Amino acid sequence: DTEVTQTPKHLVMGMTNKKSLKCEQHMGHRAMYWYKQKAKKPPELMFVYSYEKLSINESVPSRFSPECPNSSLLNLHLHALQPEDSALYLCASRPKGSYEQYFGPGTRLTVT
Amino acid sequence: KQEVTQIPAALSVPEGENLVLNCSFTDSAIYNLQWFRQDPGKGLTSLLLIQSSQREQTSGRLNASLDKSSGRSTLYIAASQPGDSATYLCAVSRGETSGSRLTFGEGTQLTVNP
Secondary structure, rough: OOOOEOOOOOOEEEEOOEEEEEEEEEEOOEEEEEEEEOOOOOOOEEEEOOOEEEEEEEEOOOOOOEEEEOOOEEEEEOOOOOOHOEEEEEEEEOOOOOOOEEOOEEEEEOOO | OOEEEEEEOOOEEOOOEEEEEEEEOOOOOOOEEEEEEEEEOOOEEEEEEEEEEOOOOEOOEEEEEEEEOEEEEEEEEEEOOHOOOOOOOEEEOOOHHHHEEEEEEOOOEEEOOO
């Protein structure tokens, strides 16, 4: 398996909902990333996990809660989001000893 | 703070043309530079990665160069095809101590007309 997968592809949620985004890779990569991308803008880093530990939080609001239950899985838990949080959420992973990041297809999130 | 700039923001060319996309960065203390392609509403596909010690990388019709001292990289696409139409992003990394975080440019939106 040589890819990063993300589910769901699309998600519509209300501001009072709780939902989760899921990212998986089975390439043995030990660093995993969450990015947020608004339309016609570059991706912005949100979180970095290294060996299942949170190593970087780019001052992301607490309504976004990341979780890395094991080396293959990365979740992003969402609660009480705002309409401006609507964006494409991208997951990426990186193998040990390399700086090349591999991206998933993203989850298109719409907050109503 | 690292800033990455891509010029032009948009480019429209006829099929078959050779073209160059430009990327510049303000802090030359980088570990590597990565070029990505992004189709509308999709994820990023890595095209080429150049380590800071390298001058260029080639993959098929793509050639990326890096001049670290001047803070510049170019992506050369030979014999462009309509299927090359996409947004091209360059990103630089400062390495492990920064979590290998990527700083992206705003991208060049390329349209290749048949």
